[in-house]
Amino acid sequence: xxxxxxxxxxxxxxxxxxxxxxxxxxxxxxxxxxxxxxxxxxxxxxxxxxxxxxxxxxxxxxxxxxxxxxxxxxxxxxxxxxxxxxxxxxxxxxxxxxxxxxxxxxxxxxxxxxxxxxxxxxxxxxxxxxxxxxxxxxxxxxxxxxxxxxxxxxxxxxxxxxxxxxxxxxxxxxxxxxxxxxxxxxxxxxxxxxxxxxxxxxxxxxxxxxxxxxxxxxxxxxxxxxxxxxxxxxxxxxxxxxxxxxxxxxxxxxxxxxxxxxxxxxxxxxxxxxxxxxxxxxxxxxxxxxxxxxxxxxxxxxxxxxxxxxxxxxxxxxxxxxxxxxxxxxxxxxxxxxxxxxxxxxxxxxxxxxxxxxxxxxxxxxxxxxxxxxxxxxxxxxxxxxxxxxxxxxxxxxxxxxxxxxxxxxxxxxxxxxxxxxxxxxxxxxxxxxxxxxxxxxxxxxxxxxxxxxxxxxxxxxxxxxxxxxxx
Amino acid sequence: xxxxxxxxxxxxxxxxxxxxxxxxxxxxxxxxxxxxxxxxxxxxxxxxxxxxxxxxxxxxxxxxxxxxxxxxxxxxxxxxxxxxxxxxxxxxxxxxxxxxxxxxxxxxxxxxxxxxxxxxxxxxxxxxxxxxxxxxxxxxxxxxxxxxxxxxxxxxxxxxxxxxxxxxxxxxxxxxxxxxxxxxxxxxxxxxxxxxxxxxxxxxxxxxxxxxxxxxxxxxxxxxxxxxxx
Amino acid sequence: xxxxxxxxxxxxxxxxxxxxxxxxxxxxxxxxxxxxxxxxxxxxxxxxxxxxxxxxxxxxxxxxxxxxxxxxxxxxxxxxxxxxxxxxxxxxxxxxxxxxxxxxxxxxxxxxxxxxxxxxxxxxxxxxxxxxxxxxxxxxxxxxxxxxxxxxxxxxxxxxxxxxxxxxxxxxxxxxxxxxxxxxxxxxxxxxxxxxxxxxxxxxxxxxxxxxxxxxxxxxxxxxxxxxxxxxxxxxxxxxxx
Numbered sequence: 001x002x003x004x005x006x007x008x009x010x011x012x013x014x015x016x017x018x019x020x021x022x023x024x025x026x027x028x029x030x031x032x033x034x035x036x037x038x039x040x041x042x043x044x045x046x047x048x049x050x051x052x053x054x055x056x057x058x059x060x061x062x063x064x065x066x067x068x069x070x071x072x073x074x075x076x077x078x079x080x081x082x083x084x085x086x087x088x089x090x091x092x093x094x095x096x097x098x099x100x101x102x103x104x105x106x107x108x109x110x111x112x113x114x115x116x117x118x119x120x121x122x123x124x125x126x127x128x129x130x131x132x133x134x135x136x137x138x139x140x141x142x143x144x145x146x147x148x149x150x151x152x153x154x155x156x157x158x159x160x161x162x163x164x165x166x167x168x169x170x171x172x173x174x175x176x177x178x179x180x181x182x183x184x185x186x187x188x189x190x191x192x193x194x195x196x197x198x199x200x201x202x203x204x205x206x207x208x209x210x211x212x213x214x215x216x217x218x219x220x221x222x223x224x225x226x227x228x229x230x231x232x233x234x235x236x237x238x239x240x241x242x243x244x245x246x247x248x249x250x251x252x253x254x255x256x257x258x259x260x261x262x263x264x265x266x267x268x269x270x271x272x273x274x275x276x277x278x279x280x281x282x283x284x285x286x287x288x289x290x291x292x293x294x295x296x297x298x299x300x301x302x303x304x305x306x307x308x309x310x311x312x313x314x315x316x317x318x319x320x321x322x323x324x325x326x327x328x329x330x331x332x333x334x335x336x337x338x339x340x341x342x343x344x345x346x347x348x349x350x351x352x353x354x355x356x357x358x359x360x361x362x363x364x365x366x367x368x369x370x371x372x373x374x375x376x377x378x379x380x381x382x383x384x385x386x387x388x389x390x391x392x393x394x395x396x397x398x399x400x401x402x403x404x405x406x407x408x409x410x411x412x413x414x415x416x417x418x419x420x421x422x423x424x425x426x427x428x429x430x431x432x433x434x435x436x437x438x439x440x441x442x443x444x445x446x447x448x449x450x451x452x453x454x455x456x457x458x459x460x461x462x463x464x465x466x467x468x469x470x471x472x
Numbered sequence: 473x474x475x476x477x478x479x480x481x482x483x484x485x486x487x488x489x490x491x492x493x494x495x496x497x498x499x500x501x502x503x504x505x506x507x508x509x510x511x512x513x514x515x516x517x518x519x520x521x522x523x524x525x526x527x528x529x530x531x532x533x534x535x536x537x538x539x540x541x542x543x544x545x546x547x548x549x550x551x552x553x554x555x556x557x558x559x560x561x562x563x564x565x566x567x568x569x570x571x572x573x574x575x576x577x578x579x580x581x582x583x584x585x586x587x588x589x590x591x592x593x594x595x596x597x598x599x600x601x602x603x604x605x606x607x608x609x610x611x612x613x614x615x616x617x618x619x620x621x622x623x624x625x626x627x628x629x630x631x632x633x634x635x636x637x638x639x640x641x642x643x644x645x646x647x648x649x650x651x652x653x654x655x656x657x658x659x660x661x662x663x664x665x666x667x668x669x670x671x672x673x674x675x676x677x678x679x680x681x682x683x684x685x686x687x688x689x690x691x692x693x694x695x696x697x698x699x700x701x702x
Numbered sequence: 703x704x705x706x707x708x709x710x711x712x713x714x715x716x717x718x719x720x721x722x723x724x725x726x727x728x729x730x731x732x733x734x735x736x737x738x739x740x741x742x743x744x745x746x747x748x749x750x751x752x753x754x755x756x757x758x759x760x761x762x763x764x765x766x767x768x769x770x771x772x773x774x775x776x777x778x779x780x781x782x783x784x785x786x787x788x789x790x791x792x793x794x795x796x797x798x799x800x801x802x803x804x805x806x807x808x809x810x811x812x813x814x815x816x817x818x819x820x821x822x823x824x825x826x827x828x829x830x831x832x833x834x835x836x837x838x839x840x841x842x843x844x845x846x847x848x849x850x851x852x853x854x855x856x857x858x859x860x861x862x863x864x865x866x867x868x869x870x871x872x873x874x875x876x877x878x879x880x881x882x883x884x885x886x887x888x889x890x891x892x893x894x895x896x897x898x899x900x901x902x903x904x905x906x907x908x909x910x911x912x913x914x915x916x917x918x919x920x921x922x923x924x925x926x927x928x929x930x931x932x933x934x935x936x937x938x939x940x941x942x943x944x
Contacts, residue, residue: 021888029678036679047611050507057502064499068492070483083663089476141685142676158676165678184677188685195686200592216658226629226672226687233625233664234592244479249496251654252503255647258667259508266675269521270612270647273687274667278658286579286624288663298475302482327875331892365886367879367893368750370846387750387794394752403881407748411756414711414743415763424715438925445884449891450922453716460709460718461739467722 008152010338010354013361017336026162030333033161034324040267041321041375047269055379058260061253062315062378065245066305072214072247073296079217083279085292093123093353096297100125100206100239101132103293109134109203109237113195115221115228116140117208118156118318119241119297121340122353125206136206137198139227141191148175154334154342156320157265162333195227205231205289209242210317211257212294215250216278219294222261224272232277238289240277243301245314257317260377264319300352309388313348315378322372322382328365337362344372344382351389356396363389424459431455504648511611511645515695518643522613525670526683528692529613535563538696542602542635543568545692550599551575553582553631556622557604559639559699565602579624595630601688602635603628606657606665607650608643608693614669615693616650618662625664634688636668639699703823705733706773708812710783710914711743717914723941724779724815727828731819738767746786749795750880761791762801768812769804775822776812779937781844781912784814789847814844815937816912820853826860831944833863837906838936839897839920840873841913854912854936861939869904871896878919894923901931910936 006015020026045051065072077087088103090096104112112134114126126147129136138147142159146152148171153159160168169182178190207228211220219240221228232238248254262268281288304314323329323343334342339350339362347362363386372382397404413419431454436442440451458466473481503509511517519529530545532538542565546552552574554560566576577598582591595601603623605615615636619625628634644650647667657665672687683689705728709721728735745760764787768776778784791797792805819825836858844850851873858866877883877893884890897920901909907930911917914935921933 017886017889021892027892033679036675048507053502054506054508057499057506060502061499064492064495066486067488067490067495070480070487071492073480073483089474089479091475091478095475139686140676141674145676158679160676163677165680168677184680184682187677188674188682192685196596199686200596213658216655218658224672225674225685227685229625229629229666230686233629244483251651251658252500252648254654255651256503256506256508258647268525268669270525270609270614270667270669272525272668272670272673274614274669276654276658276665276667277663278665279663281619282663284621285619285663286582286621287626288619296479298479298482302479302486305482305486327877327893327896328886328889331889364751364882365889367842367875367877367882367890369842369875369879371842371873371875374846384794387752390750390752391754392752395754403751404753407751407753407756410743411745411748411753411759414745415759417740417742420711420742427715440922440925445887446922449887449926450894450919451925452922453918455716456718458718460714460721463718463722464725464737464739467725 008335008338010350010359010362013336013338013365016338017332020332020336025164026333027331029162029164030330033158034330037267037324041263044263044267044269054256054260055377058256058377059315059379061248061256065247065249066311066314069244069247069305072249073244076212076214076217076247079215080279080294081217083217085217085279085294088293088295090295090297092299096123096241096295096299097125097128099295100241101128103237103239104129104134104204104206105132111198111202112136112204112206113139113199113202113231113235114206115208115223115231116143116159117241118341119208119243120206121153122299123241123297125241134204137195139195139198139231141188141225144191144195145171152335152340155323156318156341158320162335199230199234202235203237205235205238207231207238207240209240209246210261211248211254212242212246213251213254214247218276218278220254221275221277222258222271222273224266226273229273229275232275233288236289237291237293238280239293239295241295241297243297243299245301261317261319264321264377304352310348310385312380313345313385315380316345317378319377321375321377325371325375327369327371328367337365344386348382348385348389356393360393363393421461428455428457508611508646509648513643513645514610515640515643518608518610518613519695520613521611522693525613526673526691527613527670528690529695530692531695532697534698535696538637538694539563539565539568541694543572545635546572546574546600549573551597552600552602553577553579553595553598553627555603555627556580559604559637560602579622579627595626598631600633600635601627601631605636605638605642607653608638609647609650610643611646612669614667616653617666617668618657619664620662628666628668629687632688633690633692635692635694637694637696640695640697641699703733703775704773705735706768706771706776707735707737708768708776708778708783709737709741710778710780712918713779713914716918717935720779720914720935720937724777724937726941727937728777731823731825731828736771736773738771741767744783744786746783747880749786749790754795757795758797761795761797765801765804765808768808774811775818776808777815777818778812779815779912779935780914781814781841781848781850782915784812785843785847787812814848814850814912816853816857817848817850820856826856828857828940830940830942831862832939832942834908835865835867835906836908836910836939837867837869837901837904838872839876839909839911839916841911841916842875844912845873850912857936857940862944864939867904867906869900869906871900876916876919878916883919891923894919898923898927898929902929906931908932908934910934910939912936
């Protein structure tokens with residue numbers, strides 16, 4: 001019987017976790033990658049003693065942009081158009097994919113190179129381009145690896161983080177027909193050689209956007225490898241896809257965000273390449289695309305914007321720090337969540353993109369420890385947003401009936417002191433009958449992995465009463 | 473209603489009535505009170521930070537010193553592509569490189585126009601691309617380059633090695649101080665500005681740092697203290 | 703000073719000693735301590751799982767009891783339950799008008815035990831004696847919602863005979879997280895395992911903290927592993943006298 005892997009979809013979160021939680025190799029890969037990222041981040045965050053103020057200012061700038069998003073978007077559109085770009089608007093993932101495929105496939109164009117874009121992943125762009133008949137090549141090394149493996153990314157900034165060098169070596173040897181090597185230098189060299197040829201023959205370059213500067217209509221794209229520069233330089237057409245929340249007012253504010261993003265994402269003061277693209281190639285320039293298309297996507301963002309309790313989720317700059325620091329992410333990896341956007345931020349925004357019924361398990365897949373909110377460079381209170389989702393999901397009676405029954409019973413009992421005290425007494429009398437082999441109380445599910453304490457002979461209240469009755 | 477109209481209607485509905493520009497000004501003031509704004513435009517700091525990011529930094533007294541240094545960096549017979557910057561012309565770099573039997577091509581001589589695979593190949597096969605930086609950022613050790621009639625995007629991207637000259641006077645404390653320059657370049661001058669903070673690199677395989685993925689594997693910054701010419 | 707005890711449901715039913723030791727410490731410091739036996743649960747289990755309607759029922763009961771207790775401060779042996787009352791009542795958990803105001807009043811008076819001693823009373827030496835090597839687990843609500851980190855350590859440093867050692871990753875969650883511990887039990891247990899590894903590496907003989915819930919999770923894994931390391935709520939240590 002062949003084993004069919006569970007589809008990486010949010011409704012499968014339970015099974016996806018079960019398949020991963022006892023995998024020591026995955027755990028090792030995750031621990032190594034997340035620890036390295038956190039150590040590197042801490043070293044450069046220490047450059048400033050006012051990191052907290054930087055976060056606060058960044059938070060307020062992003063909020064300001066959302067408060068005036070109509071103004072800033074109009075200005076951005078005007079300026080980008082004046083610079084020669086074509087600005088398009090898409091209501092949902094399907095619209096965006098259709099629009100991009102239509103532009104890409106014009107004039108018989110056949111080959112697209114793509115640099116890493118989470119928005120692209122969100123709308124499943126690569127598959128859409130392939131269905132539209134374009135050979136589409138992921139060019140970020142991590143994305144290239146998972147494209148070869150036919151897997152979705154498992155991290156916002158490091159898509160192949162779940163794989164070890166050995167697994168990647170095996171994959172390259174199978175798919176590219178090279179001699180097996182697990183040396184990262186060698187594997188990178190092979191990918192460079194293969195992809196360089198793809199860049200030179202590509203007709204279309206597709207990219208995401210990190211920031212969009214309203215005052216000049218400029219796109220800002222950050223990266224380390226150079227593949228985004230190549231994708232936006234060599235092909236004749238550059239198509240960029242972004243949500244409207246990427247807007248920033250001007251270059252002054254950009255300077256703060258670049259400072260925060262590099263440090264939070266990869267522990268760099270500034271990433272290797274920051275491209276600032278304003279329109280297509282100008283008449284006096286030697287290279288660059290002849291056409292620049294900017295596709296601005298809604299896909300639930302406007303709904304989020306109108307939702308006062310969850311609006312903050314739009315501040316996210318996709319650095320991935322909340323994933324690295326999350327103890328749950330460190331155990332299950334991105335695929336465990338079944339969502340393109342994993343980790344704390346993923347659990348906040350996936351219910352918007354995939355619907356709260358399909359993603360109902362995600363906001364609960366957190367111990368609410370709050371490490372995510374503390375590390376977030378724009379200070380989104382991620383764990384509080386998870387609480388907001390929990391209230392909406394449980395409030396709509398989407399929890400399991402057993403859970404609802406337990407909660408209802410607990411509250412009915414705790415609402416009446418006498419009943420609560422009686423329940424405690426019953427627990428003490430009958431508790432010994434529920435003894436687990438480890439000597440503790442047998443509690444369903446809990447006792448499978450941990451000992452639960454046996455109830456003590458007396459409650460606090462009983463101890464306190466006895467104390468009161470004692471002659472002083 | 474078009475997708476555009478729907479998006480604008482939604483954004484307008486969520487907008488607040490506060491004054492945008494007053495708010496923006498007060499945010500600028502808060503931004504300018506942050507520590508990262510207050511660093512020094514310091515060559516030593518620039519050098520340290522650039523080296524920490526894997527860049528090679530060399531410091532030269534003047535243009536002829538810089539020309540000698542660059543010629544010494546390039547190996548015999550390598551293919552070089554040179555930006556048409558007045559600085560390069562004034563220092564006699566092309567002649568120096570030719571003396572080392574290097575082939576020297578000026579950016580203006582490569583028409584990377586529509587469907588010219590040969591031009592792309594010329595860039596991809598080059599060993600060295602030489603450019604001039606618009607500015608240097610002391611707090612990150614990065615430089616700012618831009619596309620123009622004398623400098624292509626490809627010259628700093630496709631060759632195996634990128635050498636950038638940086639007149640010391642162009643070093644500013646941080647990206648914040650470079651904001652007016654970036655605004656000028658974007659609004660008036662060019663389609664492409666790039667901040668280069670080191671050699672092309674990746675850590676996508678087990679977080680092991682490997683340089684030279686898609687862009688130049690080696691990035692050399694030649695700081696010129698006196699770039700005013702002899 | 704008049705101090706009113708807030709004894710969370712878990713402390714009441716499973717960890718009465720930590721409550722009693724807290725009471726003793728406060729009495730020894732000369733405070734007038736009261737306890738209203740009508741109290742049960744602050745509603746956090748329901749709130750954290752998203753059952754706001756149910757949580758509201760318990761929040762109202764809590765506020766009915768504590769808003770008029772006549773004490774200057776309300777003190778609890780738990781950072782987590784104090785967070786519920788101080789940070790979530792009336793904010794994350796919507797309450798009808800009279801209760802929203804009551805929540806605002808109570809917010810200013812409710813304190814976690816170590817924070818009450820150190821920040822309110824300015825006391826670090828409570829005259830305790832405890833000759834063990836102790837490490838502190840920073841529980842998440844106390845650490846990140848109430849910014850309690852230095853207070854338990856300041857108190858432990860003054861305990862006679864006690865050797866304080868730091869574990870690596872003291873600030874990493876133990877994996878309890880309320881109903882998370884059973885909803886995603888395998889993940890919760892995996893987090894507890896790492897926490898326990900970290901505790902064992904520290905060489906401590908006792909692990910302590912300000913929350914019985916986290917300590918219950920940690921203890922559950924220590925027992926399952928057959929470890930000799932004990933878990934004790936910080937009130938039990940501060941209440942030890944030679």
